[in-house]
Structure formats: structure tokens, C-alpha cells
Amino acid sequence: MLDFRTRTFLTVCKYMNYTKAAEELCITQPAVSQHIKFLETDYKAKLFYYEGKKLALTPAGELFYKKLATIAYDDQILRKRMLEDSKSVMHLNFGATRTIGEFYLTDKLTQFLAENPSVQLSMIVENTAYLLDKLQKGEIDFALLEGYFPKTEYSFLPYAREEYICVAAPNYPFKQTPHLLEDLLTETLIIREAGSGTRAILEKNLENQNLGVNDFKQLVEIGNIHVLKKLVINNLGITTLYKTAVTEELTNSQLCQVNIEDLQKTHDFYFVWRKNSVFSDLYKQIAQSF
Structure with missing residues (x-):
């Protein structure tokens, strides 16, 4: 779903360093620069700038990153779901804040697993800031949050x-x-x-x-x-x-x-996932089942 140049962009965003991005991608630093230049020309917008010696995203770069990161995450989940379909197994990787995970969710998870025996769950219990970072990086599918979060940047449903x-x-x-x-x-x-x-x-x-x-x-x-x-x-x-x-x-x-x-x-507690994800309907269904 992503071509090699957009993957280069995401890798630069990961490190905010052209050299480290080149090392991870096993290409030269000039090649990284060429990929970024191509994207900037194609989209007619500057994506990066330097604050002194530190690389940073422009406002256009921030917008581009948020959209591409969601696409990259959905691509990763889509590949996983396609493999799971062949085995009739679904794996959900999610997070819950401590009050929800330790005191509120136990009975609901028990019922959910009893009704969905083929589902495999991985849950981390951490604070709101930590889970939002995990969600932004695509390391969890969704999060159950008790605290404040930037509602314009995520899709969400009131949970309780x-x-x-x-x-x-x-x-x-x-x-x-x-x-x-x-x-x-x-x-x-x-x-x-x-x-x-x-x-x-x-x-x-x-x-x-x-x-x-x-x-x-x-x-x-x-x-x-x-x-x-x-x-x-x-x-x-x-x-x-x-x-x-x-x-x-x-x-x-x-x-x-x-x-x-x-x-x-x-x-309110909230059920939160990445904005504009192609799996939004699935997450809404899961939210109603939890």
C-alpha cells in the first residue's frame, strides 16, 4: 500500500535523521534525500526543515506523517488479519489505563473471551500518555482511556x-x-x-x-x-x-x-483508535462487545 519513497519518509520521521534512516533501509543517504525531494516536489510542499542542527517536520510534514502512519499501520494490520483469516484466529493488541485495566475490565474481558474463543488478546496496562504514544506508533490496535486526549486527532467512542x-x-x-x-x-x-x-x-x-x-x-x-x-x-x-x-x-x-x-x-472512559483507520468498523464492533 506504500511505495518505497513514502516508507523512506516514515523512516526519516522515526529517527529524524537521514543517516540513521539510510542505515535502516540499507540505502545511501543521497538516495534518502532524493526520495524526500521527490515527495516534496510531487506534493508541492516542504516536509522537513532544520532547527539549528535538529531535523523537524513542517506543518505539511506533520499532516503527511499522520496520514501515512495510519496507512502504514492499517497495511500491517491488514497483512496480519489476512493470515489470521486462514487460521480462523483474530489477535487483538490493545492497552487500558490502570483504573480500567485493573478494576473495571476484568468481568467484561471474561465475558468477551467466553463469547469469542478464537480471539487472542494482548493487553498492556499503563497511563494515558504512554498508551497514546503506543497508539500513535501503531504498536497497539486501540486503547481504553480514562484521561483527556486530543479528540480531533483520534477516532473514539464513549465507553462508560x-x-x-x-x-x-x-x-x-x-x-x-x-x-x-x-x-x-x-x-x-x-x-x-x-x-x-x-x-x-x-x-x-x-x-x-x-x-x-x-x-x-x-x-x-x-x-x-x-x-x-x-x-x-x-x-x-x-x-x-x-x-x-x-x-x-x-x-x-x-x-x-x-x-x-x-x-x-x-x-467518561473512552474507546480510542487511530483516526480514519480502515478498521474503524471492526473497532466499533469490538467496543460494543467489551
Whole structure:
């Protein structure tokens, strides 16, 4: 589906270096330059420019890359699907953010696999930023995201709507009875790592009140939800997250919900894939089955 010159362009984009692209493609550097020059002449647009000694994409180059990357990814998946059809097997490689992957998806995956015994699944569980990077590089088919993402750059479907809450241990010694986000600033905030969707929602809420995470008395960043919850249970601070991630702890009274008036009450989970993919209909079907 791609000719040798567009593959050269994608390889240059991979390294942002003509020499490294030539090495991977086993051609000369002048040949790489000729391929890029041909594309620029054909499309009547400059694709690359130099910022000092660093190669960068022009706006036209950015657009060209996004379209070609989707075509290259679809070509790769098409070849895989054609092989799978001969074996009556489908392999899905996808990602889910930690709240979705660890607390929300288990029962749904169990049902999906029971209903689709010929499907092979590979799932990675990571934060929103990591999964978007994997999706952009064509390393996963789709992603289930809890955080914000640039909606104009992807195709997506709302997947679920979940409660977003503040929690603390039942006997947590608040400095004052909290009603607003500002009332929490005297407390220790235990929060997910940068790039997490759960964190991004809180940061957006704080930004709406002209506040930030660094305004809290103390900030503790934890990349693992289970460890984060343990710290909150042990009275070391407060946190905000999806209610589905703490259902058991709320039921067992290890944690309690803290009602904050200006904290967003719900947020959507999204099923996300590459924009304009030829497999969009398939991904929509899978989204409805999950």
C-alpha cells in the first residue's frame, strides 16, 4: 500500500535523521534525500526543515506523517488479519489505563473471551500518555482511556461514565471540614504520576479554581494504585480517583468518600483508535462487545 519513497519518509520521521534512516533501509543517504525531494516536489510542499542542527517536520510534514502512519499501520494490520483469516484466529493488541485495566475490565474481558474463543488478546496496562504514544506508533490496535486526549486527532467512542471522588481514611484528621477543593490545600495529597488520566482530571479541576497540585501542603506521587490506596488507608493523606477503583475499600469502611462541591462528579472512559483507520468498523464492533 506504500511505495518505497513514502516508507523512506516514515523512516526519516522515526529517527529524524537521514543517516540513521539510510542505515535502516540499507540505502545511501543521497538516495534518502532524493526520495524526500521527490515527495516534496510531487506534493508541492516542504516536509522537513532544520532547527539549528535538529531535523523537524513542517506543518505539511506533520499532516503527511499522520496520514501515512495510519496507512502504514492499517497495511500491517491488514497483512496480519489476512493470515489470521486462514487460521480462523483474530489477535487483538490493545492497552487500558490502570483504573480500567485493573478494576473495571476484568468481568467484561471474561465475558468477551467466553463469547469469542478464537480471539487472542494482548493487553498492556499503563497511563494515558504512554498508551497514546503506543497508539500513535501503531504498536497497539486501540486503547481504553480514562484521561483527556486530543479528540480531533483520534477516532473514539464513549465507553462508560464513572464517578470521580475524593477519599480519605474514616478517621483522617482534617485540619478543617472540607467543602471545596481549596479547603484541601492544608492536607497531604497522594496522587498518581504525571501522564495519568486520574491525575489529569484533578489537575483540570484545580486549574478551574486557579489552583495546582503544588499548592497542597505536601505532594506524594505514586505510580501504583494499590500502593496509593494503602497510603491513604494508613492516614498518610487524601486522594481523588474513580469510585470503581475503591469500591471494595468503601464497602469495608477502610476508606470513606469526602464530598467536595467543586470537584467533577463524573468522567467518561473512552474507546480510542487511530483516526480514519480502515478498521474503524471492526473497532466499533469490538467496543460494543467489551
